[in-house]
Amino acid sequence: MVSREWLVVSKIEALIVLTTLPLTTPPLTTHKYTKQLEENMQIEWIESQFFHTDKIANEMIIIHHTGSNNGRINSLQGTISWFKPDVWRSTRQVSAQYIIARDLRPIIQMVKDEHTAWHAGRSSWEINGVLRENLNNRSIGIELQGDGQLFRYSDFQYDALIWLVKQKMEQFNIPIELVRGHEEITPRKPDPGQLFDWDRLKQGLASVTAPGSDIPAFDDSLDTDGDGIIYLDETDDVKLPSGKDRTIVESILDFFAGLFK
Numbered sequence: 174m175v176s177r178e179w180l181v182v183s184k185i186e187a188l189i190v191l192t193t194l195p196l197t198t199p200p201l202t203t204h205k206y207t208k209q210l211e212e213n214m215q216i217e218w219i220e221s222q223f224f225h226t227d228k229i230a231n232e233m234i235i236i237h238h239t240g241s242n243n244g245r246i247n248s249l250q251g252t253i254s255w256f257k258p259d260v261w262r263s264t265r266q267v268s269a270q271y272i273i274a275r276d277l278r279p280i281i282q283m284v285k286d287e288h289t290a291w292h293a294g295r296s297s298w299e300i301n302g303v304l305r306e307n308l309n310n311r312s313i314g315i316e317l318q319g320d321g322q323l324f325r326y327s328d329f330q331y332d333a334l335i336w337l338v339k340q341k342m343e344q345f346n347i348p349i350e351l352v353r354g355h356e357e358i359t360p361r362k363p364d365p366g367q368l369f370d371w372d373r374l375k376q377g378l379a380s381v382t383a384p385g386s387d388i389p390a391f392d393d394s395l396d397t398d399g400d401g402i403i404y405l406d407e408t409d410d411v412k413l414p415s416g417k418d419r420t421i422v423e424s425i426l427d428f429f430a431g432l433f434k
């Protein structure tokens with residue numbers, strides 16, 4: 174028998190004992206961003222012709238909507254074909270790094286982060302105390318399919334946006350203050366519109382833990398049978414402090430290796 178103290182000290186291993194018993198969790202009453210949702214997030218690459226290679230830095234994230242026509246939201250395919258027309262257009266050359274459709278499907282990426290997409294146009298914002306203009310080459314553009322003046326965005330769009338913005342904030346060290354709407358950097362523009370819920374985005378970002386901090390501390394209240402072991406779903410991957418993903422099987426093997434040292 175292994176002492177409880179030993180397991181508490183080795184909390185990482187102690188948390189990862191194989192079982193098929195599910196954790197008993199109360200049903201969600203409202204839609205909430207959760208770590209489980211991240212497993213469904215994917216990005217599909219469809220290259221736009223419309224970009225420059227003059228990117229200075231990714232200092233801002235700018236949120237847009239794709240708009241509507243006669244009360245109908247512009248189609249995803251329509252937006253893709255604006256960014257990647259079959260026939261080269263000499264006018265209205267536009268693009269953005271990402272498009273998030275209303276329903277569950279991959280996020281679409283059309284311009285690389287390190288390239289300049291053409292979404293911000295004439296625009297200005299103060300970045301680190303300096304007023305910058307024409308922000309395309311200092312920003313990542315994200316299009317939400319919809320029209321935030323007329324329609325609410327979908328749960329999937331908020332989840333995908335939180336997931337994507339979180340990644341880009343961490344990757345490029347972008348503070349939340351520099352995640353802005355097109356309407357803020359170009360006041361004549363309407364997007365993402367008054368129906369975009371900025372609080373929901375910010376709360377979602379705040380609810381997501383930083384990388385490496387998602388190893389739960391040993392929590393006695395979860396140890397229902399008092400044996401010093403908390404059961405996790407066997408399909409969960411476990412992140413170790415190194416940030417390297419390890420499968421639960423690897424972690425369990427380590428756990429038993431530790432016992433018999």
Ligand SMILES: [Zn+2]
Pocket residue numbers: 236237238292355362364
């Ligand atoms: Zn816009």
